[in-house]
Amino acid sequence: MKLGRDPIITREDGPRSEVADTWEARIRCHACELSYIAVEMDRDPTADGMAICSACAAESPEMLRAVRKEATMAGEGHLL
Numbered sequence: 789m790k791l792g793r794d795p796i797i798t799r800e801d802g803p804r805s806e807v808a809d810t811w812e813a814r815i816r817c818h819a820c821e822l823s824y825i826a827v828e829m830d831r832d833p834t835a836d837g838m839a840i841c842s843a844c845a846a847e848s849p850e851m852l853r854a855v856r857k858e859a860t861m862a863g864e865g866h867l868l
């Protein structure tokens with residue numbers, strides 16, 4: 789029997805939950821290739837879950853659509 793987190797609901801805070809200090813660690817955005825602190829980052833479901841900054845995410849209708857769909861499936865529904 790497997791215990792642990794359900795892989796379907798591991799999204800949570802995206803890259804934020806993967807770094808030790810979200811205010812110090814910097815993550816590179818795959819879209820604009822600039823690095824931002826982790827709290828500014830999200831995952832881009834349209835690019836295999838690569839990190840994307842909030843500015844690029846806001847400019848990507850595909851990304852927003854995919855994130856909304858993902859959130860709906862995860863039963864969150866508090867996006868945007």
Ligand SMILES: [Zn+2]
Pocket residue numbers: 817818819820821822840841842843844845
């Ligand atoms: Zn970016």
